[in-house]
Amino acid sequence: MTLETWLALAVGALLGAGAYALYQWREDRKATQANTLVPHRTREVLAALHSGAILVRRDRRAAFSNTPASALGVTRPDGALHPGVADLAEAAWAADAEREDDITVSRGVLGVDSVVHVRVTPLSDDLALAVANDDTERHAAELTRREFAVNVSHELKTPVGALSLLAETIEDSPDDSVMVRQFAKKIRKESRRLTKLIQEIIEISRLQGGESVVDHHLIDFAGVVEEVCEGADMHAEAKQVSLVAELRQRPWVMGDHDLLVMAVRNLVDNAISYSDDASQVTVSLDSSEGAAVLKVIDAGLGIAPEDQERIFERFYRVDAARSRSTGGTGLGLSIVKHVVLQHSGTVELWSKPGVGSTFTIRLTEYTEEP
Structure with a gap:
């Protein structure tokens, strides 16, 4: 190796060491300055x-x-x-x-x-x-509140507008008794739908506030199913739908009786409303692996796969025209979801167009009776 090569290597090594020393000095100075700035x-x-x-x-x-x-x-x-x-x-x-x-x-x-x-x-x-x-959750909650307010305003406009139009028509033709009777029936129908919508808005607002389930009690879940089915008999008869309750077990769950009735009633009412005439709706209750399992089964239109992911959203309707004709508000399944979540349970949907739908609620079973 020539002398020039040795000299080049030596100079390179010295420059490298100098550069490293300068870098280390700067880092030490930064640390010192930082320690000085922040005691x-x-x-x-x-x-x-x-x-x-x-x-x-x-x-x-x-x-x-x-x-x-x-x-x-x-x-x-x-x-x-x-x-x-x-x-x-x-x-x-x-x-x-x-x-x-x-x-x-x-x-x-x-x-x-x-x-x-x-x-x-x-x-x-x-x-x-x-x-x-x-602030992510607060922003999401604020967005949800804004969307909810917009949806509520939109939903309220339809029945209120219909009532106003019907009233004006009756006012313009008070002597036509046949027309007055027909429109009076429509006013009654729209009033019922408006009342139901307002009530469900109040209910879901309470549920989202997280303050609904204040005092839990042991509930006979079979008694909830029996109460709901008894109350839905007239609706089923009007639709010529056979409502069958299959109580294979009588599990006990911890929760709020009125909220559970509301959730099950929404599922049963939906099943009847969206079933064809002369079909059957089955409400089954069983126990499985420490859980009370409620299934509401219908043989109705079924729900398309693209709609199934959104079916529990507020105001979401698969068929808006049919929902309005049946008095649906688009809030029923959202109420079901929130009630089940407040009871630490799960709600699932299986559905196939042209075959029907099955909604399944699972709640923790308690073996001790009161």
């Missing part, structure tokens, strides 16, 4: 917070951040900041006042979006405190 006690306090806490530097990096901030995805352990937090900090410094906003953060390998509310307060020319909280 140990301050770090301990911020680390104990449940909210995400970040001390933002002027260079758009974090001087310190706690574990919740990293979990929320607004900062990383290496000091990198979400751009939304850095932008908010710059706005706070520019205004010399607190600034807050919602930022969208993609987290995890699936890139699931979450909404994080961030409030930034300038502390000095060099530091600002950012406090972050997950």
Whole structure:
């Protein structure tokens, strides 16, 4: 190896060592500056917070951040900041006042979006405190409330508009007794539908509030089925539908009697309404693997696969025209879902167009009778 080669290698090694030393010095300086900016006690306090806490530097990096901030995805352990937090900090410094906003953060390998509310307060020319909280659920609830209000307004317009039109027609032709009687029947029908809609809106609002099941009791589930079937006899007779109750077991469940009656009644009423004349609706009750299993089986139109995933949504109707003709509001199955969830149970649907549908409710069975 020539002298020139040895000299080149030596110079290269010296330059490499120098570069590494310079890098290490800069990193040590950053750590020293960070420790100077953020005292140990301050770090301990911020680390104990449940909210995400970040001390933002002027260079758009974090001087310190706690574990919740990293979990929320607004900062990383290496000091990198979400751009939304850095932008908010710059706005706070520019205004010399607190600034807050919602930022969208993609987290995890699936890139699931979450909404994080961030409030930034300038502390000095060099530091600002950012406090972050997950606001995803509140945003989802707010969106749900807005959609619910829009749907309710839309649903109420139909019967109210029909009642107004019918009343005007009767007012214009009061001497036509035949027409008055016909329209009076329609007014009664629309009034019943409006009353039912309002009642179900009240019920589902209570259920979504999570305050409906306050006091649980041991309930004879078979007694609930018997009560519902007895009350549905007239509806079934009017449709010429055979309503059959098959009580193979009499399981006991823990819950609210009135809410369980409401859920089962909605399933049975739906089954009768959407069954063809002279068909059969079967309500079976059994016990299986520690669960009370209720099945409501009809031989009606059935539900298409693309509709089955949405059938428990509020105001969703497979056939809106038929729903209105039967007095359906689109809230019945949503009420069923919420009642079952409040009783820590499950509700499932099997359906095939042209064959029929089976709704299955499973609730935890209690072996001890009162």
